[in-house]
Amino acid sequence: MEDEHANAYAITADGLTRSFGRGPGEKTAVDGITFRVRRGQIFGILGPNGAGKTTTVKMLSTLLLPTSGRATVLGVDLSDHKAGRMLRSRINTVSGGERGLYYRLSGRQNLQFFADLYGIPKRDQKTLIDGLLDMVGLSDAADMKVENYSRGMKQRIHIARALVNSPEVLFLDEPTVGLDPEISRQIRALVRRLADGGTTVVLTTHYMYEAEELCEETIIISRGRIVGSGTVGDIKGIVSESTVVRVVTDADPLPAAESVRTYPGVRRVSVQSVGGRFDVRIDTDGEDGASMRHIEDRFREYGIRSIGYDEPTLEDAYLRLVEGEP
Amino acid sequence: MRPRAVVAAFKQQAIHFISDPQWIIPSILSPLLFTAVMLMLYRDLTGPVVLQAVLGGGVLGMWANTLFSSSYSISFDRYNGTLEPLLLSPSEITDIVAGRALWNALIGLSNALLVFLVSELVFHTEVSLLDPVMFFLTLVLTLVSLAVIGILLSTAFVLSRMGSVVASMAEYPIYVLSGALVPITILPSGLQYISYALPPTWGVDAVKLAAVEGYQSMMGADMLVDIAMVILLTVLYFLIARFLLKRIERRILETGSSTVY
Ligand SMILES: Nc1ncnc2c1ncn2[C@@H]1O[C@H](COP(=O)(O)OP(=O)(O)OP(=O)(O)O)[C@@H](O)[C@H]1O
Ligand SMILES: [Mg+2]
Numbered sequence: 205m206e207d208e209h210a211n212a213y214a215i216t217a218d219g220l221t222r223s224f225g226r227g228p229g230e231k232t233a234v235d236g237i238t239f240r241v242r243r244g245q246i247f248g249i250l251g252p253n254g255a256g257k258t259t260t261v262k263m264l265s266t267l268l269l270p271t272s273g274r275a276t277v278l279g280v281d282l283s284d285h286k287a288g289r290m291l292r293s294r295i296n297t298v299s300g301g302e303r304g305l306y307y308r309l310s311g312r313q314n315l316q317f318f319a320d321l322y323g324i325p326k327r328d329q330k331t332l333i334d335g336l337l338d339m340v341g342l343s344d345a346a347d348m349k350v351e352n353y354s355r356g357m358k359q360r361i362h363i364a365r366a367l368v369n370s371p372e373v374l375f376l377d378e379p380t381v382g383l384d385p386e387i388s389r390q391i392r393a394l395v396r397r398l399a400d401g402g403t404t405v406v407l408t409t410h411y412m413y414e415a416e417e418l419c420e421e422t423i424i425i426s427r428g429r430i431v432g433s434g435t436v437g438d439i440k441g442i443v444s445e446s447t448v449v450r451v452v453t454d455a456d457p458l459p460a461a462e463s464v465r466t467y468p469g470v471r472r473v474s475v476q477s478v479g480g481r482f483d484v485r486i487d488t489d490g491e492d493g494a495s496m497r498h499i500e501d502r503f504r505e506y507g508i509r510s511i512g513y514d515e516p517t518l519e520d521a522y523l524r525l526v527e528g529e530p
Numbered sequence: 531m532r533p534r535a536v537v538a539a540f541k542q543q544a545i546h547f548i549s550d551p552q553w554i555i556p557s558i559l560s561p562l563l564f565t566a567v568m569l570m571l572y573r574d575l576t577g578p579v580v581l582q583a584v585l586g587g588g589v590l591g592m593w594a595n596t597l598f599s600s601s602y603s604i605s606f607d608r609y610n611g612t613l614e615p616l617l618l619s620p621s622e623i624t625d626i627v628a629g630r631a632l633w634n635a636l637i638g639l640s641n642a643l644l645v646f647l648v649s650e651l652v653f654h655t656e657v658s659l660l661d662p663v664m665f666f667l668t669l670v671l672t673l674v675s676l677a678v679i680g681i682l683l684s685t686a687f688v689l690s691r692m693g694s695v696v697a698s699m700a701e702y703p704i705y706v707l708s709g710a711l712v713p714i715t716i717l718p719s720g721l722q723y724i725s726y727a728l729p730p731t732w733g734v735d736a737v738k739l740a741a742v743e744g745y746q747s748m749m750g751a752d753m754l755v756d757i758a759m760v761i762l763l764t765v766l767y768f769l770i771a772r773f774l775l776k777r778i779e780r781r782i783l784e785t786g787s788s789t790v791y
Contacts, residue, residue, distance in 0.1 A: 224786055262786070267617060269783045285783065293620045303611025306542060308549045313542075320538030321619040321626075349549075365615065 211279075214373050214404035215241035215264060219273035222259050233259040235428035236273060241406060241421075246399045248419030249408040252526055256428040257408040258299075261375045264406065265297045278372060293322060296371040298362050300381035307351035311342055311361045314350060315368055322369040336364040339394065356387040363394065373404045380414065392418055412519040424525050432525040436518055443521045446471070448514040449486040449499055454507035457482055464502055481509060487520070531628075535621035539629025547599070547637065558641060564590050565645045569653045581742055584649045588669075589734060591641030593676050599634040600680025603627045604778075605687045613782075623779055624772045627681050635677040642669060664740035664753070671760045672733030678767040679730070685774040707731065729763035732756045 222234040234256040241247040249257045262268040264277055266288040275282045280291045305314055315333045324332060337343045340360035345353065350361065359379065366374060376395065380388035395418055399405050409415055415422055416436050424432040424439065432439050451457075458475060461484060465473045469489040476483045486499065500511055565587025604627065607613040616626060659665045707717070707725045717725065725731045726749065736756035738745045747756070 259786075265618060267614060267783065268786050285780070289620070292618060295618075297614075297618055299614070301611075304615055306546070306610070306612060308546050309542065313545065317538050317542050318615065318619065320534045321532075321616070321621040323532060323534060323620065 212242060213240050213276075214243045214245070215239075215247075215275070215277050215406070217260075217264070217273070217275045220260070220263065220270055220275050221272045222256075222263055222268065223271045232428055234263070234425075237423070237425065237428070237430050239423050239430065239433060241404060243404050244399060244402050245420050246395065246405045246407060246418045248415040248422030249406065249425065250410075250412075250415055250422055250522060251408075251425040252410075254427075255425045255526075257425065258377055260425070261297065261377050261406065261408060265295055265375050266291055267297075293369055294371060295373045295375070296366040296369055297375040297377065298366045298379050300359070300378035302355060302358050305350045305358060305361060305365070308349060310347045310349055311353070311357075311364075312337065312346040314361060315364055318365050319368045324368060332368065336367055339367075340364045341390065356383050359383060359387070359391070363391065367398075371403065373406065374398065376405060376407045378408055378410065380409070380411065388414075412517065412522060416518050424522060426526045426528070431528065432521070439521045439525075440516065440518055441521075443516040443524055445489065446516050446520070447488050448516055448520065449488060449511070450514055451484040451486070451499065451503050451511045452509040453482045453484065453503055454509060455482070455505075457484055457503055457506040460484075460502045460506060464499060467498065482506070487516075532621050532625050535619075535625035536629040536632070539626040540633045541629075543599075543630040543633040547633065558591075558644065560590070560594055562587070562591075562645060562648060565649060566653075569649060582738075584646060585734070585737060585741065587645040587649075588642035589672070589730070591645055592635070592638035592673050593730075595638040595641060596631065596634050596673075596676045596680040597683065599637075600627070600631040600677060601683035601687055603630050603681075603684040603687075604775075605684075608688070617779060617782065622772075623775045624681075627684050627771075627775065628677075628768075631677040631680050631684075634680065635673045638676065639670065639673050642673075659741045660743050661740045665737060668733060668736035668740050668753075668757070668760075671757065671764075672730050672737055675729035675733050675760050675764045675767075678764050678771065679728070681771040682767055682774070685771060685778060688778050727763070729760050729767060732759035732763065736760065 217240075218238050219236045220234060220238070221232065221236050223230050223232045225231055237256075237260065249260060251257050259268065263270050263282065264275060266277075266282060269285065270283060277291055278294055280287050282288050282291075306317065309317065312333060315336060316329060319329050319333065334343070337346045340363055342357060342360055342364065345357060350358065353361065363379065379395070380391050383391070392414060395405055395407065399418075405418075407415070407418060419436060421435055422433065422439065423430050432442065434441075456475075456477070461473045461475050464470060464486060471487040471489065472485075473487075474485045476485075484503070500508065503511075565584060568587060569584075604613065604623065607616055607626075616623060707721065707728055732749075732751070733756070735747050735749060735751060736753060739747060739753050739756065749755075751759070
């Protein structure tokens with residue numbers, strides 16, 4: 205049966221669940237998650253290590269069968285192994301890291317190999333591959349063996365590899381992990397261009413700024429369950445009423461921090477020593493509970509360098525959701 | 531099956547082979563050494579016995595090569611991290627393994643020819659082939675039949691951590707059982723049945739029929755029966771291997787891991 209929203213949604217997941225192992229050792233990596241991804245959207249899956257992001261991506265990309273629940277990609281039901289196979293020519297995946305390439309082949313040979321596996325006609329391959337190499341900025345290194353590539357180059361050839369079949373849905377599992385800021389920025393620009401061109405992108409990441417910059421909608425998962433979802437704005441909204449107070453002191457203000465922690469409305473206090481100074485961060489529910497004046501009084505004896513308010517960030521919302529605080 | 535994927539895997543294997551000289555030991559040196567030893571042992575003999583030794587070395591070359599390169603096929607991808615992109619593609623794993631096995635078989639064939647050449651030039655064996663065309667043809671058939679066993683063994687590697695043990699153990703038995711070294715009629719009768727179930731046995735028999743004047747088939751078969759049997763058994767083995775590879779894929783999708791034991 206076709207999903208009635210098959211045209212609007214590239215992906216639907218309903219109670220999608222995946223466990224590993226049997227008996228007492230059984231572990232539920234993804235525990236009944238439900239979400240929708242619209243066509244042409246960049247969709248983020250955020251969550252700490254072991255949350256179940258990769259497991260979700262593997263299920264959606266036909267590499268792992270769900271234990272229960274239902275998921276469709278481009279209208280194809282993934283619990284049907286045979287139908288799932290047919291889907292493979294229309295999707296692709298990039299995983300972060302250096303593995304997954306033939307090191308003794310050049311970048312171009314890797315792309316040719318995979319283009320052949322996808323049945324791309326030989327006459328179209330040259331234009332396609334030259335275009336992809338140019339897109340990821342590897343035209344000059346195209347004929348060099350991948351074993352001599354830097355990490356960033358390997359990651360870019362990975363992306364080119366995943367584009368040989370011009371996928372309608374592209375899964376990116378931590379595509380910028382371990383890369384320098386400049387290359388990460390290039391990759392993000394590339395992802396943006398792909399989405400502008402109509403590709404649906406599902407992105408998992410640990411980097412909040414990456415999600416903030418790219419994702420129109422995100423889900424945050426923790427221990428296999430969705431703990432937050434919506435646009436980046438929606439998620440930030442969870443902490444919108446709260447305020448972050450930052451104080452920088454000359455002496456270690458640990459006793460003050462301890463007492464401020466007990467003030468009404470204070471969620472968390474952390475102290476970091478930075479280059480001989482002390483950076484105090486106080487998360488509050490609002491300005492009433494712990495007013496600036498109260499805090500200033502309490503920290504004065506430690507020599508206040510600066511004091512101010514900060515807007516809560518996506519990261520604050522993320523941490524609140526993942527740590528399961530109310 | 532996707533012929534383009536088979537060819538792509540063939541090329542990929544070729545590039546990997548050429549850029550990795552370690553394969554020279556199992557695929558070129560050891561069969562040559564083997565033949566040299568045999569020829570030195572049979573130094574005073576002539577004719578069919580010498581030919582038998584040369585054939586033995588040739589088959590060893592083909593087999594050792596197929597065994598050690600084809601059976602690692604999928605394990606290599608698993609270790610290399612390329613198994614996922616391969617599974618993700620619409621091509622079958624069988625296409626990939628078959629393409630690689632064909633390259634390995636080709637290298638095996640050149641090994642066998644090298645063994646003949648060295649015997650001629652270095653040891654001056656002066657063996658004359660009864661029917662050179664048929665000889666070459668049956669040699670190629672034998673080779674394909676060995677490649678298919680390689681594909682089958684590649685599943686053992688994935689299915690079991692004991693895969694490498696299985697492959698190492700398979701090196702000599704096949705060699706003996708296929709009748710490449712000694713006539714299978716001297717084997718215990720139980721083992722003879724295993725021999726008959728192996729495609730290369732019939733291939734080796736056909737090769738000998740084509741090469742050696744007055745050779746009597748061990749199975750009492752003639753050339754046609756031999757050829758029919760190699761083809762039949764090779765196709766059968768291929769279908770079994772393909773079935774197992776599909777099961778392995780299914781297994782990976784179900785358990786999230788490719789090892790069963
Ligand atoms: N094949 C497997 N067999 C058993 N357990 C598994 C398997 N794959 C994943 N898991 C477990 O499932 C849980 C979720 O793992 P997953 O890789 O999906 O997390 P993740 O969110 O991608 O984490 P990370 O950010 O570290 O990549 C983990 O506890 C992991 O140990
Ligand atoms: Mg992961």
